[in-house]
Amino acid sequence: MPFTFASYFLITKISNMKKHIFPFLAMMTLLLASCHTAKEAHHHAHWSYAGETDPAHWAELEKDAQCDGKHQSPINIIEKDVKPSNANNLVFHYSPQTKIKDAVNNGHSIQFNFDEGNFIYYNGKEYKLKQLHFHEGSEHTVNGIRYPIEMHLVHVSDDGQIAVVGVFGSEGTDSQLFEFFDKFLPIAVDEHKSIHQALDLKSFLPTNSAYYSYTGSLTTPPCSENVNWIVYKMPIVLSVDEVEQIRKELPIRNYRPTQPLNGRTVYEN
């Protein structure tokens, strides 16, 4: 591209400027368009959790993303630094009738997509539950401790704001929730599996509703910021076998390392 540009520019200068300005602009547009297309095609397959495309390289791989931002997720939650929140503004409106539409293995996680019907109110705004997915081990850590699993419930408001509820999973007895998920495994990379079954998700949330909250980002590219994070303190319990079932489906250690707080405050309710 630099050679073509330079030679064309030289010819243009020597020749009559007026006669050449339109083809010149047309060529530039084409060049820019083809660069853009190549980059787009590149975009989706490229980042990963290991090797040359691991989280340390996301910022350079994903040029239009915010992965090198200052308010990134996940974080290590240090309990002694957590401040009490003066708002208690989280209400779950999950219906037992809401169905899971399908499940997909997107190569980064296993994701279950929901039909409409579940939403939360958070700080006076409604966020609809779109999907849930898993990380093995957890992305957030508490006092440096990493749980075996973290489940993310991703909610989006009508104006495009995001609220993610993080639920840790610790190893113990069988979980009916994971029994439900395991029925649909294995799922090959890029495979979509239709489900259309109701799941009473609320009945499986931790029995103690205390949570941490802070403002961060998506933990995968494009790492978009201003995500409202709500992380349950109490884990849900699942068996070692159930952790293993999920683990077999995921890229090994599909968690992003914890990111610096950079002056942010973590609250608790």
Ligand SMILES: [Zn+2]
């Ligand atoms: Zn996630």
